[in-house]
Amino acid sequence: MVDTRSQGRAQSAAAAASPSKRGTSALDLTGAAITQEHRVGQRGRDAPSISLPHQNADYVSHIALDIGGSLIKLVYFSPESAPPDMLVATNGTGRNAGGKLHFVKFETSNIDQAIDFIVAKGLHQVPTTSDGPKEKMRVKATGGGAYKYADIFKERLGVLLEKEDEMDCLVAGANFLLKAIRHEAFTFENNTTHFVAAKADSDLYPYLLVNIGSGVSMLKVEGDGQYERISGSSLGGGTFWGLCRLLTKCKGFDEMLELSMRGDNSKVDMLVGDIYGDRDYSNIGLSASTIASSFGKVVSNDKGLEDYDPADIALALCRMVSYNIGHLAYLNAKRYGLQRVFFGGFFIRGHPYTMETISFAIRFWSKGEMAARFLRHEGFLGAVGAFLKVHPMSPPNIQTNSAREPRKVRARFVERFSMGAPYSGGEIHGPAFSDMAEKVSWVERFVQVGTAATEAARDEHNRAQSQIRSRSGSLGDLETPQSPATARMHLHVGILHYTPSCEPFPLLADPVNYEPNTLDVVTDRDEMDFWLDVLQDQLHTVVEKAMSSEGSTSGAQRRAAAFGSAFAAHLNKLRMEPGAYGQLGLADLFEMREECLREFGFSDVYRLDKQRENAAALEVLPDLMNELDSLDPEARLTALIEGLLAANIFDWGARACVDLYHNGTILEIYREARTKMARRPWRVDTFDGLCKRWFSATAHPLTAEAVPTSPFRRVIMFVDNAGADIVLGMIPFARELLRMGAEVVLVANSLPAINDITVVELRTLLEAVGEVCPIIKAARDAALMALELNGGRIPPYPGLARRVMSSSRLTDLGGSSPSSPQTPAALPVEDSQHREARLFVVGSGQGSPCLDLRRVPDLLADATVGTDLVVIEGMGRAIHTNYRSRFKVDTLKLAMIKNQHLAHRLFGGNVYDCVCLYEPAATPGGGNGH
Ligand SMILES: Nc1ncnc2c1ncn2[C@@H]1O[C@H](COP(=O)(O)OP(=O)(O)O)[C@@H](O)[C@H]1O
Ligand SMILES: CC(C)(COP(=O)(O)O)[C@@H](O)C(=O)NCCC(=O)O
Numbered sequence: 001m002v003d004t005r006s007q008g009r010a011q012s013a014a015a016a017a018s019p020s021k022r023g024t025s026a027l028d029l030t031g032a033a034i035t036q037e038h039r040v041g042q043r044g045r046d047a048p049s050i051s052l053p054h055q056n057a058d059y060v061s062h063i064a065l066d067i068g069g070s071l072i073k074l075v076y077f078s079p080e081s082a083p084p085d086m087l088v089a090t091n092g093t094g095r096n097a098g099g100k101l102h103f104v105k106f107e108t109s110n111i112d113q114a115i116d117f118i119v120a121k122g123l124h125q126v127p128t129t130s131d132g133p134k135e136k137m138r139v140k141a142t143g144g145g146a147y148k149y150a151d152i153f154k155e156r157l158g159v160l161l162e163k164e165d166e167m168d169c170l171v172a173g174a175n176f177l178l179k180a181i182r183h184e185a186f187t188f189e190n191n192t193t194h195f196v197a198a199k200a201d202s203d204l205y206p207y208l209l210v211n212i213g214s215g216v217s218m219l220k221v222e223g224d225g226q227y228e229r230i231s232g233s234s235l236g237g238g239t240f241w242g243l244c245r246l247l248t249k250c251k252g253f254d255e256m257l258e259l260s261m262r263g264d265n266s267k268v269d270m271l272v273g274d275i276y277g278d279r280d281y282s283n284i285g286l287s288a289s290t291i292a293s294s295f296g297k298v299v300s301n302d303k304g305l306e307d308y309d310p311a312d313i314a315l316a317l318c319r320m321v322s323y324n325i326g327h328l329a330y331l332n333a334k335r336y337g338l339q340r341v342f343f344g345g346f347f348i349r350g351h352p353y354t355m356e357t358i359s360f361a362i363r364f365w366s367k368g369e370m371a372a373r374f375l376r377h378e379g380f381l382g383a384v385g386a387f388l389k390v391h392p393m394s395p396p397n398i399q400t401n402s403a404r405e406p407r408k409v410r411a412r413f414v415e416r417f418s419m420g421a422p423y424s425g426g427e428i429h430g431p432a433f434s435d436m437a438e439k440v441s442w443v444e445r446f447v448q449v450g451t452a453a454t455e456a457a458r459d460e461h462n463r464a465q466s467q468i469r470s471r472s473g474s475l476g477d478l479e480t481p482q483s484p485a486t487a488r489m490h491l492h493v494g495i496l497h498y499t500p501s502c503e504p505f506p507l508l509a510d511p512v513n514y515e516p517n518t519l520d521v522v523t524d525r526d527e528m529d530f531w532l533d534v535l536q537d538q539l540h541t542v543v544e545k546a547m548s549s550e551g552s553t554s555g556a557q558r559r560a561a562a563f564g565s566a567f568a569a570h571l572n573k574l575r576m577e578p579g580a581y582g583q584l585g586l587a588d589l590f591e592m593r594e595e596c597l598r599e600f601g602f603s604d605v606y607r608l609d610k611q612r613e614n615a616a617a618l619e620v621l622p623d624l625m626n627e628l629d630s631l632d633p634e635a636r637l638t639a640l641i642e643g644l645l646a647a648n649i650f651d652w653g654a655r656a657c658v659d660l661y662h663n664g665t666i667l668e669i670y671r672e673a674r675t676k677m678a679r680r681p682w683r684v685d686t687f688d689g690l691c692k693r694w695f696s697a698t699a700h701p702l703t704a705e706a707v708p709t710s711p712f713r714r715v716i717m718f719v720d721n722a723g724a725d726i727v728l729g730m731i732p733f734a735r736e737l738l739r740m741g742a743e744v745v746l747v748a749n750s751l752p753a754i755n756d757i758t759v760v761e762l763r764t765l766l767e768a769v770g771e772v773c774p775i776i777k778a779a780r781d782a783a784l785m786a787l788e789l790n791g792g793r794i795p796p797y798p799g800l801a802r803r804v805m806s807s808s809r810l811t812d813l814g815g816s817s818p819s820s821p822q823t824p825a826a827l828p829v830e831d832s833q834h835r836e837a838r839l840f841v842v843g844s845g846q847g848s849p850c851l852d853l854r855r856v857p858d859l860l861a862d863a864t865v866g867t868d869l870v871v872i873e874g875m876g877r878a879i880h881t882n883y884r885s886r887f888k889v890d891t892l893k894l895a896m897i898k899n900q901h902l903a904h905r906l907f908g909g910n911v912y913d914c915v916c917l918y919e920p921a922a923t924p925g926g927g928n929g930h
C-alpha cells in the first residue's frame, strides 16, 4: 500500500503516480508529461526528457543508495523467474536468485522526489507472502548523504540506512562493472567511441580511478578491496555546475551542457595565438589554438558579464574543469606508474566535449602513450558497490561441475534496453511497465513527440557529422579540441539481467577472446546502416505478423503498432549513435527485435506458421528416411547435408525467402532448393574432411548396406528453424548419428525468435517423429530414462570404448517399420556399462536467431562432457555468429546464405550460396578466436 501521507507529494511531482494500490494496474498517465520547457527547440537539440509515470513495482528484493553532494543514485533489484526449460537449475522453484538490476538518479536537493519514487514503487518494503509479517527492506547507503539524511529516511520510510564507506563502494562498484559488463569501458577521441574490455585481471589492475562527482577523488586500485586514495581535487563537477549557474543563469545541468555546445571558448580563454600574434609556440609544442590561460582574455577586454555569450562561458568552464582533472589524473598516474586511467562520476554525463578534453589532456601529457577510459555507468559506481554489500551477485569464479572450467562472472550478465530507452534520452526510470495497457498508451502518447525529437536530433547529428568530416585532420593530431560540433551523446544504461546459472560454452577454444559476431557493425558504419535498413524494411511485415498472430483484434493491433514504433525508435537511435547501447553486434540487433516483441506481449509471432510447417514436413519424412536409407553410406552423407542445407531455406527472417513463399508450396520450394541450390560443390566446402572423419571408425571398404560406426561419442547440434529445416534436415542427420551409435544432444532456443524452433516445441515434435521412426523413439526413451535417473540434468557421457555395433541389427532398427519399435534394452550390449544412442534436448538459454556462446545455461554446459563434435546450423548461428569461432572439438557449420550482401561480403558469393564448413578440433594455442 502506498503511504497516504506521501501521495500528495507524489502527485505534485513532475512525474506523479496515480495514487493506486500496489498490485492494481490502473495508472494515471496525466502525470507523465513532456514539459513545456523540454520541447525541442526550446531546449535545444536534445530529445525531450520524458518522465515515465511511477509504476507499480515488480517485486523488489534489494535496494542501495549513494547520496552525494549533487545527486542521489538508486540501484534496485527485482528477482526474475527462470525460463521453463531452465527450471531444473532452480530445483523447480523457478527462482534462481537471478533478476534485473535497475538504475535511477535524482538531484540531492530534490530528496523528496527520490523518497516519493521509493514510496510509489514500494521499494522500501519487502513484499511478503499473504500471511507473513511485513519486513522493512534493508537499505545499504553510501555517500555523505547517508549520514546527513538518515533521519529523513527514518521518518518518511521508517528505514534505517546501513552505512557503507564511500571509497570502498566506489572501488567495489568499478571493479564489478569492469568485470561483469562486456562494454563498460570505452575511449572517446576524435568523436569515435572505442570499447575496451579487460579480459583478465592482469588487463585491469592496477589502475587509476578518477571519480568526478561534486569533487574529485583519485584512487589507485590494485584488486578487489585493494586500493588507496592517492589524491583528489576540489575543482570538480560542483565547481563547473556552481560557476555555470552563477555566470550563465542556467539552472539545469543538462541545459548547461546543451548551452556549452553552441559556445566558442576563444571569446573568453586566452590562447597561445593571442599572446604570440597568431603564431604557434612550436618550441614547446604549443599550437596557436592551445589555451594559454582559461578565462585570461576577460582581463584584457573591458566588458561586463552581460557582454559575454553564456554559451562561450559554459564551454570555457567545461573545458577548464575537464582539462584540469585530466592533467591531474595524468600526473598521479605517472607518479604511481599506472598505465590505465578510468573516469567515472556524473560530471561526465557522456558529454562529447568533456570526454574529448579529458582524453586530450591524457594523450597530450603522456605524449600519446595513454588514453583516458570512461565508464558507461559513470556515476553509479558507488551505488553499485553498496548494492553488492547486500547482494553479492558474483563470488568470482565459482568452481562448478568438476569436469568443467571455472565459471566466468561476465557470462551471467546481459544488458537490455527497454522500449523507453530511445525516447527517454538516456535517463533511467526503472523497470518496464507491469501492465501492457500502460505500456502501449505510453508509447502511443509519446511516440509522436519522441519521433519528432529523435528526427530533429538525427538531422542535427547529420549536420554535425558533415562538419566534422569537412574539417577532419584538425582533430586527428594532438590538437586542443575545437568547439564541439557533435550532437550530445546519450550514454544509455540499460537494465542489467543477472542469470547466475549461465556460463561460457565450455568447448570454446578461446573463451577469453571469443566474439560471436562475424561482422563489426559498430565501427563499420556502412555495415551498421545496411543492417538497420534490413530491419527497418522488414518492420511492417513483422508488425503485420504480430497482429495476425493474435487474431488481429483491436488490442493486438494497438500493441503491434506500439511495438513497431518502439523498435523503429531503437533503430533510429542506433543510426545516430551506434555506440549508445555499448558495442552492439548484429546478433544484438536481431535479439533486440525479439525482446521488443516480448515487451509488447507477443510471445511467439510465428507459432502457427511453425506448427503448419512442422506438420507438412512430417508428412514427407518417412519417404525421405526410406530414400536416405537406400543410399550407400557416402552418398547418404552427401544427401543428408544437401537436404539439410536445402531445408535451411525456410527462414521467415530473410526477405529473399519470404518472397519465395508467395510463389510455391513448402514442398515445391524444398525440392527446388534440394535439386538446384544445395547441390555440391558448395561455396564453402570442406566436406571431404568431414567424410574422412565420418568413416574413420568404420572398416573399409564401405559396403552399401553397412551402417558405419560413429567416430563421435556425443554430438551437440544447435538447431535452427521449425518445419522442413528441423524435420527434413537436422532430424535425419541426428538419426544417422544415432544409428551409428553416437549420442546426440539437440540444442534449441529457450525463447522464440522468428521461426526458430523452441526447446519446448522440439520435445513435442520428437514425440511425433518417434511415431514414424523407431530410432528416434528408442533414443528419446533412453534419454528420458537417463534424465530421470540424473535429476533432470544430462549425465556426462559414459566414457566407454566405442561400441562396435552389428550393422544388421542397426539396419533392422533403422527400417521404417513402426510395428517393431526397439527399446534401448534390445540394442546390442558391448559390456556391462554399454552406452545407448540417446537423444537429449536442451535449451540454449537464448531467444535470438543468433547464438552467443558467452553465456549458456549450466544444463547445456553439463552436456559438453564427452562431446566430440559440435554442429551449428543456420545463417544466424553459423554465419552471422560463430562463423570464425573455433572449438576444442570438431565442428561442422552448415547454412544457406539467404542474403546477397552477406554472401558477397563474406566470400564474394551470391544469395543461396551454401556453407559446409568442417573444422577439426582447434589445437591449443593454434590461433583460435579472431
Ligand atoms: N542532472 C544533474 N544535476 C546535477 N548535477 C549533475 C547532473 N548531471 C550531472 N551532474 C554533474 O555531476 C556532478 C555530481 O556527480 P556525482 O557523481 O553524482 O557526485 P556526487 O556523489 O558528489 O553527487 C555534479 O556536480 C554535476 O557536475
Ligand atoms: C535472421 C536470420 C539470421 C535467420 O536466419 P537462419 O538462422 O534461420 O538461417 C536471417 O533471416 C537474416 O539474416 N535475415 C535478415 C537479412 C535479410 O532479410 O536478407
Ligand SMILES: [Mn+2]
Binding pocket: 651, 720, 721, 754, 755, 756, 849, 874, 876
Ligand atoms: Mn532461424
